[in-house]
Amino acid sequence: MRLIGLDHLVLRVRDPKAMERFYVDILGCTVENRQDAVGLTQLRAGAQLIDLVDVTGRLGLMGGAAPGVEGRNL
Numbered sequence: 001m002r003l004i005g006l007d008h009l010v011l012r013v014r015d016p017k018a019m020e021r022f023y024v025d026i027l028g029c030t031v032e033n034r035q036d037a038v039g040l041t042q043l044r045a046g047a048q049l050i051d052l053v054d055v056t057g058r059l060g061l062m063g064g065a066a067p068g069v070e071g072r073n074l
Helices: 016-026
Strands: 008-013 030-035 040-045 048-054
Touching: 008 016, 016 030, 016 040, 016 048
Parallel strands: 008 048
Antiparallel strands: 030 040, 040 048
């Protein structure tokens, strides 16, 4: 098996605005979709998608603890 790409990456984040600025302003991603009601921002990175999930939003609360000793960010 040879890896040729990633389809979709989901990052659980504490500061979604700062993360969006980094991925858009520094890495050149574009905002593909935004669902503020559930705390999701979807970014386009070439053919791949990166979801930024706010750990305090509806989706983020379903994933357990925020990134840190007790929680994961993926």
